[in-house]
Amino acid sequence: MKLYSLSVLYKKDSKVHLLMGGYDLQSFGYFQRGSVKEFMVFTSQIIVERCREGSRSTVKEQEYMCHCYIRTDGLGGVLIADHEYPQRVAFTLLNKVLDDFTQKVPTHLWPDGNQSTIHYTELDSYLAKYQNPREADSMMKIQSELDETKIILHKSIEAVLERGEKLDDLVAKSEDLSVQSKTFYKTAKKQNQCCVIL
Amino acid sequence: MAHELAHRILSDLSTAFQRHPNIDEVGFICCPTCQHNRSPVVVENNKLGIETWCLELIFPYAHDKVLRARGRDDRGRKIKVSRSARSLLEATRAVLLVQADCLTAWNIRKELVEAEDLKCTQDLKFAALVLTKHPKSSETFAHRRWLLKQIIQKTTSTSVQPSPIAQASHTNGLVAGDQASSGAAVEQPLNTQHGTKAGGTKLPCDEKLLETELTVCQSSAERYPSNYYAWTHRAWVVENVARCHYKILMKELCDNRHWISRHISDHSGLQYRQFLLTQLATHFRLEDALQDEFLPVLTAEFELLTDLITAFPGHEALWYHRRYVFQQWESVLSMFKCPKSDNSASSKNHTHLQQQHCSEVPVELYTHSASSFSRDRDDSKLHAAVVQGNKKAKVDSTYTEHHTIQTELEFCRNIMATSQDGWQVRLAGSYQHWLQQRILGQDNKLL
Numbered sequence: 001m002k003l004y005s006l007s008v009l010y011k012k013d014s015k016v017h018l019l020m021g022g023y024d025l026q027s028f029g030y031f032q033r034g035s036v037k038e039f040m041v042f043t044s045q046i047i048v049e050r051c052r053e054g055s056r057s058t059v060k061e062q063e064y065m066c067h068c069y070i071r072t073d074g075l076g077g078v079l080i081a082d083h084e085y086p087q088r089v090a091f092t093l094l095n096k097v098l099d100d101f102t103q104k105v106p107t108h109l110w111p112d113g114n115q116s117t118i119h120y121t122e123l124d125s126y127l128a129k130y131q132n133p134r135e136a137d138s139m140m141k142i143q144s145e146l147d148e149t150k151i152i153l154h155k156s157i158e159a160v161l162e163r164g165e166k167l168d169d170l171v172a173k174s175e176d177l178s179v180q181s182k183t184f185y186k187t188a189k190k191q192n193q194c195c196v197i198l
Numbered sequence: 199m200a201h202e203l204a205h206r207i208l209s210d211l212s213t214a215f216q217r218h219p220n221i222d223e224v225g226f227i228c229c230p231t232c233q234h235n236r237s238p239v240v241v242e243n244n245k246l247g248i249e250t251w252c253l254e255l256i257f258p259y260a261h262d263k264v265l266r267a268r269g270r271d272d273r274g275r276k277i278k279v280s281r282s283a284r285s286l287l288e289a290t291r292a293v294l295l296v297q298a299d300c301l302t303a304w305n306i307r308k309e310l311v312e313a314e315d316l317k318c319t320q321d322l323k324f325a326a327l328v329l330t331k332h333p334k335s336s337e338t339f340a341h342r343r344w345l346l347k348q349i350i351q352k353t354t355s356t357s358v359q360p361s362p363i364a365q366a367s368h369t370n371g372l373v374a375g376d377q378a379s380s381g382a383a384v385e386q387p388l389n390t391q392h393g394t395k396a397g398g399t400k401l402p403c404d405e406k407l408l409e410t411e412l413t414v415c416q417s418s419a420e421r422y423p424s425n426y427y428a429w430t431h432r433a434w435v436v437e438n439v440a441r442c443h444y445k446i447l448m449k450e451l452c453d454n455r456h457w458i459s460r461h462i463s464d465h466s467g468l469q470y471r472q473f474l475l476t477q478l479a480t481h482f483r484l485e486d487a488l489q490d491e492f493l494p495v496l497t498a499e500f501e502l503l504t505d506l507i508t509a510f511p512g513h514e515a516l517w518y519h520r521r522y523v524f525q526q527w528e529s530v531l532s533m534f535k536c537p538k539s540d541n542s543a544s545s546k547n548h549t550h551l552q553q554q555h556c557s558e559v560p561v562e563l564y565t566h567s568a569s570s571f572s573r574d575r576d577d578s579k580l581h582a583a584v585v586q587g588n589k590k591a592k593v594d595s596t597y598t599e600h601h602t603i604q605t606e607l608e609f610c611r612n613i614m615a616t617s618q619d620g621w622q623v624r625l626a627g628s629y630q631h632w633l634q635q636r637i638l639g640q641d642n643k644l645l
Contacts, residue, residue, distance in 0.1 A: 001460055001510075027420065029331075030245040031225040063423070084463050086510060132460070134509065184228040187250070 001084035002027065004064070005040040006093075006127050008101050008120070009048045010110045011074045016049045019113045020101075022123030024131070035181040042177055043157065044068075044078035046170065050160040051076075056091060057152040059160055066157075069094040075102065075110065087151065089133040097126055204259035207252050210239040211295075212288050214246060221246045223330045224295055226253070246327075253296055260292035264303050283315040291324065298328045298335035308344060318345045326414045333421035339431040342414075346439060349407065403439045408446070411435045419457075419467065429466040433473045442477045450474055451495075455502065462510050468519045475499070475526060488530055493597050496530070499523045500601060504609065511622035517629050524633075527601055603633050 007021035018041060025033040043061070047068045051057050059066040065083055067090040070076035077094040105113070105120050130136045154160050158167055171177060171185050215221065218241045227240065229249040238249035267286055287310065290303040310316040325342050332338065412435065418428035440446040451474050457467055475495070482492040503520050507513075610630040614623050 001462070029225040030223055030243065031227045031247045035228065084461070084510070084513070180228050183230050187228060187230070 001086075001131075001133065002082045003079065003085060003127055003131055004082075005037075005044065005078075005080040006097065006123050007041065007044045007078050008097065008123070009044060009076045009078065010113065011048055011053065011070060011076055012111055014049065016045050016076075017114065018045060019105075019110065019118050020115060020120050020123055022127045024127050032184075035178070035184045038177050038181045039185070040080055042171075042174060044080070045176075046157065047078055047160055048076045050162065051152075055152060056150070057154060057160075058087060058090075059154040059157055061157050065090075067091060067094060069098065071098060073107075086133055089130070089136065091151065093126065093130050093136070097123070200255060201259060204252075204255045207238060207256050208260060208288055208292055210237045211248075211256075211292060214239050214241050215291075217241070218244060218246075220244050221327060224248070224327055225331060226250050248295070256292050257296045260289040261297075261300070263289035264293055264300070264306060267306060268302055283310055283313070286310065287316065294324075294328050294338075295331065298332035299337045301337050304337055304341040307341070311345070311348065318349050321345055322410070326410075329414060329418050330421070333418040334425050334427045336427050339427050342411075342431065343434060343438075346407075346411065346435070350403070350439065353404065403441065403443075408435065408439050411439060412450075419464075423461070424464050424466045426466045426469075429470040433470055436474070436477070442481070444478075444481050447474055447478050447481065451478070458502075459506065462506055462513045463515050465515045465518070468515050471519070472522050475523075479526065479530065483533075488533065489597070492530060493527075496523060496527050497597075497600060500527075507613070507622075511617055511619040512625065514625055517625045520629065521632060524601065524606060531597065603637060606633055 003024060004027075005021060005023045008019045009016050010019055021041060021044075023037055023040065025036055028036045043066060047057070047059055047066055048070060051068055051070055053070050053074060054072040056067075056069045059068065060083070063083055065081050065085065065087070067079045067081065067087065068076065069091060075098055077098050079090050079094055081090055100122060101120060104122075105118055109118060161167065161170075168189075171182060174182075177185075221241065221244055223245040225245065225247055227238075227247045227249045229238075229251055232238070232249075232251050238252040240247040240249070263285070267282070267289070286306055290306050293300050293303045307316060307321055311318055311321060322342060322345050325338050325345070328338050329335065412432065415428045415432040415435065419425045419432075422428070436442060436446060436450060451471070454467065454471050454474065458464070458471060461467055478495060479488070479492055482488050485491070500520075500523060503516055503523065507516050507520070510516075607630060610626045610633070613626040614630075617623050617626070
């Protein structure tokens, strides 16, 4: 079981931007890591854009699971893990991170914040600590408060998209993805290599 | 024009390998067209990157070279070894970095090794590099096995020689070569071995060689989930390099426990674990320690599985492993209860099951032992006699009651009653069904 990325985003009037992200990309090839990271950010953003405030959802994309929680105040978190990682621990972690973030970063910084204006360095250590879900804490056994809201399950990123939207078009249009990452996406798709990238 | 360019890129590749002897990973850089006027071969941080646009140039070029070298051989003409060995090495290297399952290219390298144009350790290092890009290439693993056999043959033939000096210098050379070859990060030394004394407990192999090989398997398994090739190769290494040495088996079982706890759906990793347990069963049987040593191992295995199954619900691989462990458990118990020595005979089913296993399992264990240690065959026959006549033939009652079909069925019922995971309930149901089929099968045989 493995965690790849943990990001905190802010959603306001269906516009979403990344506030902070932490990544563990050791398991990817050295020359792929750059593109993989860009796609992790890209995917997290798409999912938060398409999911409602106050909802929890898990999007399965190939062998990856993207767990997403958006609070009613617009603060959202996305955790990208593999399929072995327990879903409940993933959402407990998201809860915890968003609470911690709220405590440490004042609310007025959220609407225009980005990675350079916001000082929040805990994500990497959360990611490292929770790599082993059992060492993280004892919550493996506790039925946490998550059960209030149901977790919506989507079978692919395409399933989250709105009618008429296509992932290919979103990738092509994206300004955050580099040319190299876009071609990476195209070749991976052409060769039907599911494991290459998100 | 294209040929010239391909030739130049190939020599760039060679230069890169010369300048950076410690390259430990290879990858492709996604770049469909040549955008800059610079070489598509990049080395950064000891990682070799090849831009994708040049692959379609260098691969046909190098592949053609490889095939032509082959064609000449078939017509019986000799290759001018001293001159073309190098170009063959370059060409096969380029082919294999792109397409690792090109058997012809590996075969040419085998010939180069035989002609002593290439050292086994060098080629092991190269094959390890190929596996960083193609972690489940079966031909690469097969080539490694061939290389390892060469090394083992050489070592054993040297150790037969009476001169201790010659032997010492040879092993030293081998160790030094291997140190250089372990480009991939060596995670942890095989600590348990260092305490081994000379004589009976001494490992039958070069520790460094074994360690490097296990590291290569580990990193390939990390790179591709449920990597069948990496795990079967690992089993081969334990069998042929470490000769199923007891200490290595136990060390591997322990290391594998960590792996399994973090890769709960890795069927291949669990299959390797089953290989280890089967080998340990053979070992303990020969040592006459099935009850004292092996049953505790199996008990720990049940505990591990119960723990993982409850903590991480819904993973099929764990349930299948449980079936294996239960079968092992029953077959070990059956050895202690040969037909008439069992006077308590709690239930008809039970006795019959044990009879059935009595006839099956020991045979299997004999064949294992016969293949790995030929001189032990007599020992095991003796041992079978001992088990039948000895007072040890009675297994401790704590074990017979520890895990039975009934306790396993209870475990299933528990899971099915408490789990909220639908898939987990189905898996428990199918395990329950499997157990019930076993009971049914015994009843049928009884009739």
